[in-house]
Amino acid sequence: MMQDNGLYSLRMRAALGGPHEKGAKHISGGEHLSTKADMQVKALELMDKAFSHTRGDPSFFQLTIDKIEEHIQSIKPLPVSTFDVSDAPQGKNLASSLLSHHGIPHNVIKKAMNLLERNDDSRGALIINAKTGERMDDREKKGVRVSLLDWEKENFEKWCKQSKLAINQRMKEALTLATKVCSHPLTVAELCWSDDPDYIKGYVASPAGGYHRITKLKEYGDEVGGRVFFIDGDHPIDSYIHYLEEMPVLIEMEENYGFN
Ligand code: WAQ
Ligand code: MG
Numbered sequence: 243m244m245q246d247n248g249l250y251s252l253r254m255r256a257a258l259g260g261p262h263e264k265g266a267k268h269i270s271g272g273e274h275l276s277t278k279a280d281m282q283v284k285a286l287e288l289m290d291k292a293f294s295h296t297r298g299d300p301s302f303f304q305l306t307i308d309k310i311e312e313h314i315q316s317i318k319p320l321p322v323s324t325f326d327v328s329d330a331p332q333g334k335n336l337a338s339s340l341l342s343h344h345g346i347p348h349n350v351i352k353k354a355m356n357l358l359e360r361n362d363d364s365r366g367a368l369i370i371n372a373k374t375g376e377r378m379d380d381r382e383k384k385g386v387r388v389s390l391l392d393w394e395k396e397n398f399e400k401w402c403k404q405s406k407l408a409i410n411q412r413m414k415e416a417l418t419l420a421t422k423v424c425s426h427p428l429t430v431a432e433l434c435w436s437d438d439p440d441y442i443k444g445y446v447a448s449p450a451g452g453y454h455r456i457t458k459l460k461e462y463g464d465e466v467g468g469r470v471f472f473i474d475g476d477h478p479i480d481s482y483i484h485y486l487e488e489m490p491v492l493i494e495m496e497e498n499y500g501f502n
Pocket of ligand 1: 363386412419438441444445468
């Protein structure tokens with residue numbers, strides 16, 4: 243079991259053609275929380291993720307390790323539901339209607355879809371005002387990268403079994419991120435699909451509705467994807483971004499229900 247003390251944050255980013263800040267192509271990013279004992283294994287996982295990536299072979303790889311000093315929050319995973327659609331347009335229609343159920347106006351949903359459809363290479367999320375569609379962060383192309391988050395393998399696999407879902411690393415990462423994001427009171431919803439050409443599933447997540455997996459949100463071969471966070475824009479977002487980037491969160495299923 244992971245302990246609340248003695249954890250390290252590992253953050254990785256990899257690009258092709260130089261570092262991101264010189265305009266290179268984003269290949270892969272990843273983050274883990276780890277004990278010192280597990281650190282080498284976790285670092286190798288991140289290397290493996292970057293150097294076997296379908297977006298290309300990186301020429302730049304950076305790993306940053308920081309000892310965590312803050313208290314680590316434990317959060318239960320969002321409930322998951324899966325929607326099987328026949329093609330990407332149907333998936334996008336479904337995503338739009340799920341978002342509109344959260345009171346997000348039609349024009350804001352359309353703007354978010356356009357942002358993602360044109361999203362060129364950002365390695366972070368775009369934060370927009372859920373009422374107006376206005377961009378709230380000032381990170382431009384880079385976006386805001388959610389860091390300091392993880393879900394211990396054993397606990398995740400137990401949760402998969404209990405939820406009758408196949409163990410899937412990608413879903414683990416996405417659900418971990420969506421759960422952290424949706425635990426903040428300013429989050430209204432999130433829309434995401436991958437920028438990897440071989441992964442066409444995506445999701446709409448929200449604190450109220452949980453994690454709605456959608457089986458097709460783009461076409462195979464398409465390298466355009468990303469994340470949009472719709473937030474309550476009536477508050478300053480500095481502490482929101484601070485939470486996403488700097489506050490450590492561990493996802494954990496409660497162990498004392500179900501079959502164990
Ligand atoms: N913080 C903010 N934005 C991120 C982060 C992060 N930690 N990680 C990725 N992004 C943004 C960034 O713009 C990426 O280019 C984009 O999201 C897509 O990331 O089966 O795999 O890791 O249930 O390629 C969703 C469905 C998969 C999973 C999403 O995204 C399932 C996926 P990827
Ligand atoms: Mg990707």
